[in-house]
Amino acid sequence: MTPAFGLRDLHVAGSARAGVLRTAHGEIDTPVFMPVGTQASVKGLMPSDLESARASCILANTYHLWLRPGAELIRRAGGLHAFMGWHHPILTDSGGFQIMSLAHLVEIDEEGAAFCSHLDGSARLLRPEDAMAVQALLGSDIAMVLDVCTRYPSPRALLERAVARTLRWAERCIGIPRSDGQAIFGIVQGGTEPDLRVACAEALAAMPFDGYGIGGLSVGEPRDQTWPAVAAACSALPVDRPRYLMGVGAPVDLMEAIARGVDMFDCVLPTRLGRHGSALVPGGRLDLRKITLARRDGPLDPACDCLACTKFSVGYLHYLTRADADLARVLLSVHNVRFLTRLASAARTAILDGSFAEFHRVWTATNTGAAREER
């Protein structure tokens, strides 16, 4: 395990957990939502915008940075924190998900993933060792192992093979040198089969990982299959290490996963919604293009302390969205990130003061409509 890294001050309420995650670039209160910085920037936002939205950790995509500008260039620039001007924690994914979703002509065998770059078609090979070496050059605070991500639906035999290979790749990743203070997370696979999730989590729990991702969910499966798989994985993971549900960020999913023991989340949802003119609001989403919003004077959410809500009216955001103004995307992205960091923070407060069950119940009752819309 990595010195100085770790989950401290853990409070548990039912299955929900609140803690403080110590990393090489500072502490993170959990549960935590991490916005995604695909191209060494969270789309359109300055680091100061992210700070104002109280983002404490961001996710960066290893696949994108590896292909452009290249990990060695970033290392020479002083690492990813210095390169992108973000001096708080960064988690890097391993690239496996992007290879599955973006690259062409992918062939995965025991050695690794051979594929063609989505940028220029060039042939590339990503082995578990490469994914770790790239992340070491980037110098992120948390590196993820390369895993074998499966689609939904997948036959059980394929899920079993993916779990077995994921475990072998995890073993290969552990020994690779990392950057100073860099933590390493294993990734639980197993699709929507709870017993495979348990088996995978138990095997990973026996390896010296600093924390654990739960991958391959929110990939199209119905939610009544998501939560048993999440709960199964959490039940078999070590209590004292953080659990990170990868790629999940709809408010209702955040809440359900927190209730089942997840500590960390990432998703492009808040920035993607923002770029498309939608705001996360209590009870659901608001499409800022709606003509009925043209003369609405108040903020998106009177309870929100983000830059968009404290400085601008819904009418102005409606106008910017209709005019396709760049500032609409910036302001709505900041608001949506803040919506999720506020939700994680409210859940944390409720866990710490013992009221999480009630908080969860009330929140769900007022956000059920939103739950359907958000998927």
Place this chain on the structure above:
Amino acid sequence: MTPAFGLRDLHVAGSARAGVLRTAHGEIDTPVFMPVGTQASVKGLMPSDLESARASCILANTYHLWLRPGAELIRRAGGLHAFMGWHHPILTDSGGFQIMSLAHLVEIDEEGAAFCSHLDGSARLLRPEDAMAVQALLGSDIAMVLDVCTRYPSPRALLERAVARTLRWAERCIGIPRSDGQAIFGIVQGGTEPDLRVACAEALAAMPFDGYGIGGLSVGEPRDQTWPAVAAACSALPVDRPRYLMGVGAPVDLMEAIARGVDMFDCVLPTRLGRHGSALVPGGRLDLRKITLARRDGPLDPACDCLACTKFSVGYLHYLTRADADLARVLLSVHNVRFLTRLASAARTAILDGSFAEFHRVWTATNTGAAREER
């Protein structure tokens, strides 16, 4: 003339001038460069970004705001300052230039300009009185009269008719009620004919305007025809009122115009260049896409105090530009606006301390190459 509005503390060095322009929303040090907020926002920038680039006054486009979201809506939202969250001075143009350049089927007669909206093709009529009434609803600090803008080249007879109508329209604008504390500027036309510029300026000088625009330049004419026209206009305008060269913003043009007695400038150049991946730098422009910039560690300009230069390397800006990341446009726009506000500020300092002639000479010697490239 408008109470409280006016140019104070005027220092003159040769023909160059430095002063303080008092407006209803604060003071503006002159010479001043004003970034352009086409759609109630300077593209992609928050008000705080503009403040960080030391913009003290911005220009808003009457034509755009009139068509969408509408001037009455903005008035009901508390005026343009409240609507867009910019609590410093705003100058509004009159819409004449946009009608000429954006609208369809324009027919201008003595009454006004009949045209079809570039947004939806709807038929519209903009008379001088309408332009003033719209600006009163917007509540800008400085309103511009509706003028007759000519293209280059135009025959002298057409320029003469444009000047004559511009003067008649100016008379019609003066009597229209304005918003509280709103100043009104006349506009000097006359193309590249110095004697027409003098005649137009003299006629406008006899009317009770708070300041004067110089319009219809930088529309394709060679610069050796621009400067005599500017100098002629300035020579006939009242010394104690501000002169504003409309639509000009290339650094070398700013410097030449300041030397001839101009106080105010606006241009989309810094934000447009920023959106297209170019930075204003000492000696010219830098195309951030150039592959040779990939590993450059230092800032764009070590002397610049903008957000892009104090926080990010050229290598990072190159990467963002290549990746077509939204943040590239934001950071380069902030830098370019700051480049021009710094240039205006440096000219002001030189005027105040009596070294402007030397400053102008040295600056021109080191920026001549840029002068050619910038047009």
